[in-house]
Amino acid sequence: SRAISPDFTKCGPVDLPPNAITSPYCCPTLATPFKFIDFKDYLINATYNKYKNNSSIIRVRRPAHLVDDEFIAKLEKGIAIMKSLPNDDPRNFIQQAKVHCAYCNGGYPQKHPFQDQKIDVHRSWLFFPFHRFYIYFFERILGTLIGDPSFALPYWNWDSIQGMQIPSYFTTPNSSLYHKLRHYKHMPPHLVDLNYDILSPKIRTQDQQISYNLAFMYKQMVLANTKELFMGSPYRLGDPAQPGPGSVELAPHNTIHDWLGAVDTPNHEDMGTFYTAARDPIFYAHHSNVDRLWELWTKLEGGRRDYRDDPNWLDSKFFFYDENLNLVRVKVRDCLDTKLLGYVYEEVDLPWLNVNP
Numbered sequence: 001s002r003a004i005s006p007d008f009t010k011c012g013p014v015d016l017p018p019n020a021i022t023s024p025y026c027c028p029t030l031a032t033p034f035k036f037i038d039f040k041d042y043l044i045n046a047t048y049n050k051y052k053n054n055s056s057i058i059r060v061r062r063p064a065h066l067v068d069d070e071f072i073a074k075l076e077k078g079i080a081i082m083k084s085l086p087n088d089d090p091r092n093f094i095q096q097a098k099v100h101c102a103y104c105n106g107g108y109p110q111k112h113p114f115q116d117q118k119i120d121v122h123r124s125w126l127f128f129p130f131h132r133f134y135i136y137f138f139e140r141i142l143g144t145l146i147g148d149p150s151f152a153l154p155y156w157n158w159d160s161i162q163g164m165q166i167p168s169y170f171t172t173p174n175s176s177l178y179h180k181l182r183h184y185k186h187m188p189p190h191l192v193d194l195n196y197d198i199l200s201p202k203i204r205t206q207d208q209q210i211s212y213n214l215a216f217m218y219k220q221m222v223l224a225n226t227k228e229l230f231m232g233s234p235y236r237l238g239d240p241a242q243p244g245p246g247s248v249e250l251a252p253h254n255t256i257h258d259w260l261g262a263v264d265t266p267n268h269e270d271m272g273t274f275y276t277a278a279r280d281p282i283f284y285a286h287h288s289n290v291d292r293l294w295e296l297w298t299k300l301e302g303g304r305r306d307y308r309d310d311p312n313w314l315d316s317k318f319f320f321y322d323e324n325l326n327l328v329r330v331k332v333r334d335c336l337d338t339k340l341l342g343y344v345y346e347e348v349d350l351p352w353l354n355v356n357p
């Protein structure tokens with residue numbers, strides 16, 4: 001098989017951009033002896049079933065701009081608890097951010113004999129499945145810490161007109177959701193440019209920005225009608241990293257990262273560069289929407305095919321810690337049905353769907 005798998009025990013310092021503001025050590029502390037659970041066993045194991053059946057959940061991920069105060073309080077509480085855990089606890093908020101750093105900035109070598117190639121989950125067909133699993137475990141950890149297994153991450157619904165600005169509760173100082181390193185001009189009610197060009201930002205009226213964004217969503221979702229265009233390029237064992245991004249990964253995904261990163265940090269930290277992006281709590285709401293768009297895309301026009309007929313994609317592997325500090329090895333094939341993972345997205349209107357630019 002030429003499926004990608006990180007050599008998890010060989011995590012090393014990551015490649016940082018110039019003048020980085022954190023250390024290059026993003027590796028989790030490893031329990032010795034090294035052991036892990038396979039996700040397929042995990043799905044049938046008692047803890048998981050208890051977790052699943054108790055509340056007969058399906059966790060429903062809702063648009064971030066439509067949630068109520070009670071929900072916001074839970075989210076704030078969960079993030080606050082994660083931030084307060086000991087630094088080396090895998091559930092700690094910064095530890096979680098480092099998981100992203102390690103998988104994104106070359107913390108893991110590929111398996112022997114390709115150990116000279118470092119793994120990067122971006123700009124390839126691993127982009128959607130990696131981030132799906134990543135926020136899935138984050139969500140489980142958060143829900144468990146607040147004692148609510150039905151807790152579901154919100155999605156920052158930037159493809160809807162009401163959602164085209166940062167949900168304001170992420171910008172309240174003293175909230176655990178507040179983050180300092182963000183672009184000061186892009187605070188609400190400023191509208192996001194889904195195709196933001198960091199080198200030459202465009203000036204548009206609100207109405208112009210809304211029409212532009214909707215037409216752009218149509219282009220990235222509807223016109224990107226093949227797996228190569230939408231999912232990104234194949235990336236197999238032995239391949240160099242970053243073979244080519246899919247439409248939505250490139251924009252709005254990357255562009256919103258750039259739009260939100262601070263202006264006075266060397267690499268637009270935190271959201272504007274991979275090694276620090278997940279230190280901003282809004283990262284998880286951003287990626288919840290990205291994940292939702294993958295789900296939506298597969299259902300457009302009666303069904304579109306991603307790479308689920310390619311065994312190398314299906315067998316690609318990652319490792320994550322869960323809410324019980326178990327290390328879990330997952331395969332891409334395990335994440336293709338969100339209901340099996342225990343969550344769904346609340347459906348909302350898609351104002352871009354019939355906007356033919």
Ligand code: C2O
Pocket residue numbers: 100104122131253257274277287
């Ligand atoms: Cu791994 Cu939004 O990036």
